[in-house]
Amino acid sequence: MADGTTIAPGVAGSARPAGDVMLAVENLQAWYGESHVLHGISFNVAAGEVVTLLGRNGAGKTSTLKSIMGIIGKRTGSIRFDGHDISRASSDKIARLGIAFCPEERGIFASLDVRENLMLPPEVRSGGLSLDQIFTLFPNLKERLRSQGTKLSGGEQQMLAIARILRTGARFLMLDEPTEGLAPVIIQQIGHTIARLKSEGFTILLVEQNFRFAATLADRFYVVEHGKIIDGFASSELQANMDKLHTYLGV
């Protein structure tokens, strides 16, 4: 838990995690073709934490996740995961080290049925959730196994996108805006799921626009703006930082 951490408020990237650092990003810069989107991102995530990247549209949150996953045009700087330098690794190698990615657009495949979508990501570690465990978590999916992946509702697609990476045994999940465009009741269900995953020891890096959703789940927050981390604080300091946060996010 992050309760005991020392924080120097207002200093970018100064929030420090309590446990062993699982992911450490240092001075990450990234480009899409000619356009320079990340200008020196530095932050870290400890094992067992839920860390949320907050920020406005286009601030660089998704690009940060894509850079960690190795699916951006070009990246420099240091990214260390679980003792490995992954700043130059290809995305299939990164996935094999135990990072699982749930993209913002969900990435459900139209030419695959629900079962095939669910079974698509290969197991990278033992100890992933079994199908039974997944159906306990997301009962809707069990009834729709034969449906075409993209015929599911938005909420079901999001559940499928999360469910399929839980099967792989990866213990580090990157979820990009899992609540985007979903009904409140579905958002609540996804919130319960993330809380449960956290209690089971998963480490989660979350990108969210929905601040209230993130507030209930995260141990720590980082604020991203113009491709940089401009602030960071623990959830215990949330109240004290509310005014600043409203300014950052423009809400």
Added chain:
Amino acid sequence: MSINLQALSAQLLVGLINGSFYALLSLGLAVIFGMLNIINFAHGAVYMMGAFCAYFLLNVFGIGYWPALILAPVLVGIFGMLTERTMLKWLAGLDHLYGLLLTFGLALIIQGVFQNYFGSSGLPYAIPSELQGGINLGFMFLPIYRGWVIVCSLVVCIATWYLIERTRLGAYLRAATENPTLVRAFGINVPRMITLTYGLGVGLAALAGVLSAPINQVRPLMGADLIIVVFAVVVIGGMGSIMGSIITGFALGIIEGLTKYFYPEASNTVVFVLMVLVLLVKPTGLTGRAV
């Protein structure tokens, strides 16, 4: 007009044989296009290489038809994978035109080399002894080898369809056709899959070449003549669908055969007339998705 059943069924048989080759070739083209986004103009050349490979195996190494049926597609498939690794790989993300030009150039070079050494006339390749002779079906005489070609390509086509549409490996392939970046981010080695897919498509063409060697003789330009029709088949069927390219391949072979019987003058153009009609009505092809 009275129908001569014997002549009609003979033309239908020819049509089915051609349809077998169309299906095997357009199936490979569809698989390659889906995964590599390349319109493989070298497909006729690798078909020819399959036939030559069987010829060499027999005349240089004394390896007969049955082993060649496996060996030739594997060897030519390996050749295909090498061209993918060394050349096609670099075209990823570029316009279709580059892949088309490169594979067209490859086809010209390969066919030129074979023509240089073997001229344009055909080399004989005997029907294996087990498949010689024929069966009198009453209404027609069926040469056993021709029946074998139809059955063999049907089985291979359906097996390929099953592999792609019903297995886990096929799910990887379909998913990677849709979104290769995400599939790779799940830990699947997509570049290796692309290489193997090209090898599979090329191997299918080479298999068609081996099957055709005893029927059509082994000629450097045997593929160049065939591939034009096969591309028309692919346009009619649409690039997006595996089953679509199989069915269209066989159907157009049959339509050609029927045309040869009822209106022989049009038999060489009927496929292209159909292509124009389909393009006018449904530009993505009968079963195709927009690309």
